[in-house]
Amino acid sequence: xxxxxxxxxxxxxxxxxxxxxxxxxxxxxxxxxxxxxxxxxxxxxxxxxxxxxxxxxxxxxxxxxxxxxxxxxxxxxxxxxxxxxxxxxxxxxxxxxxxxxxxxxxxxxxxxxxxxxxxxxxxxxxxxxxxxxxxxxxxxxxxxxxxxxxxxxxxxxxxxxxxxxxxxxxxxxxxxxxxxxxxxxxxxxxxxxxxxxxxxxxxxxxxxxxxxxxxxxxxxxxxxxxxxxxxxxxx
Ligand SMILES: [Mg+2]
Numbered sequence: 001x002x003x004x005x006x007x008x009x010x011x012x013x014x015x016x017x018x019x020x021x022x023x024x025x026x027x028x029x030x031x032x033x034x035x036x037x038x039x040x041x042x043x044x045x046x047x048x049x050x051x052x053x054x055x056x057x058x059x060x061x062x063x064x065x066x067x068x069x070x071x072x073x074x075x076x077x078x079x080x081x082x083x084x085x086x087x088x089x090x091x092x093x094x095x096x097x098x099x100x101x102x103x104x105x106x107x108x109x110x111x112x113x114x115x116x117x118x119x120x121x122x123x124x125x126x127x128x129x130x131x132x133x134x135x136x137x138x139x140x141x142x143x144x145x146x147x148x149x150x151x152x153x154x155x156x157x158x159x160x161x162x163x164x165x166x167x168x169x170x171x172x173x174x175x176x177x178x179x180x181x182x183x184x185x186x187x188x189x190x191x192x193x194x195x196x197x198x199x200x201x202x203x204x205x206x207x208x209x210x211x212x213x214x215x216x217x218x219x220x221x222x223x224x225x226x227x228x229x230x231x232x233x234x235x
Contacts, residue, residue, distance in 0.1 A: 002181075002231050005200065007127040007173045009166070011184030012150070013134045015204050016119075016143070016224075017109040026105035027051070033101045034077075034094060042084045054080055067159040069135045074099050107137050112206070114225040119146040121233055129169050131182070133159040133189060148173065160186075161193025170197070181218075183227065191217045202227070 013019035027048060035043045055076040058065075065071040077095035082088065122128060123146040130138050130150035138150040151169055153159035160166070170180055177198030184190025185204045194201045195216065203217035204224070214220055219230055 002200075004179055005126065005181050005231060006179040007129065007175045007181075008122060008227075009129045009131050009169050009173075009180060009182045009194070009199075010147075011160075011182075011186065011190050011204075012130050012132040012136045012138060014185045014206075015183060015190075016115055017111045019109070019134065019136075022106055022109045024048075025108075026102045029105045030098050030102040034098050037094065037097065038081070042081060042086070046080070051076065051080070054083075067133065067156075068154040070099065070103075070154055073102065103135070103137075106135070107141060109136065109141070111143060112224065114223065116143055118224045118227060119143055121228060122146070122231070125231070125233060127173050127175070129173055131160060131165050131169055160189040161196065163193070163197045166194055166197045166199060170199075183221075183224075187212055187216065202230070 010016060031043065031046055034046070055072060058076045058079055059072060062075065065075060074095045077098045078088075078091045081091035081094050086094065119128065128147045130147055132138070132150065133153040135152060135154065136150075138144045138147060144150070149169075149172060151165050153165060156162075156164050156168070158164055166182070170177055173180060178200065181200040181202060182190060182194035183202040183204055184194070185206065187203065191201045191203050200219075201217045202219045202221055203214075204222075205220050206222055208222055221227065221230070
């Protein structure tokens with residue numbers, strides 16, 4: 001079955017690298033930076049909990065930006081400062097500056113062991129692309145060189161598992177759904193989403209947390225290097 005495969009698409013966050021660590025670090029760097037730019041009382045109550053609570057409120061009010069992590073973060077920061085008495089113009093500038101620092105730091109990810117070598121090997125035999133609901137800037141990273149492109153949900157009407165992003169990737173890769181294998185850690189977004197458009201699916205179950213994807217995905221792996229065996233390549 002795998003000999004029909006001509007291209008692979010990958011989820012990014014928690015598939016190629018652990019995301020939570022880099023997000024937490026980026027949140028911290030952002031908060032420290034904003035503290036240097038604002039009156040101390042504006043950031044006195046700022047922490048993960050209060051920021052996330054406000055973000056939840058913002059998303060409830062503007063559900064149309066929920067899948068755009070850039071807009072969501074900027075809008076939440078802007079609201080944070082407006083709530084503390086900043087003018088809209090100042091709140092807007094601070095939000096942009098906060099996001100800039102966050103975004104830069106957020107790109108500083110460490111691929112899981114063996115990932116870079118695996119992608120390198122795969123890229124010699126298959127076309128590779130990324131499909132993410134997050135805002136990682138893959139093509140600006142070192143490993144971006146192994147990929148043809150990276151699609152972000154913020155540029156689409158709907159995030160995964162909706163078919164739009166998968167269909168666009170297939171179109172750009174010039175392959176039929178059954179010739180493309182999608183690899184991702186999220187059952188709903190990655191496995192069910194890709195399966196719905198007819199792609200082959202690999203559930204990346206790194207932490208072996210559950211078996212819920214076993215019957216849904218065509219293959220289950222706990223280490224990306226397993227793809228080389230699956231696709232009959234010798235790493
Ligand atoms: Mg993921």
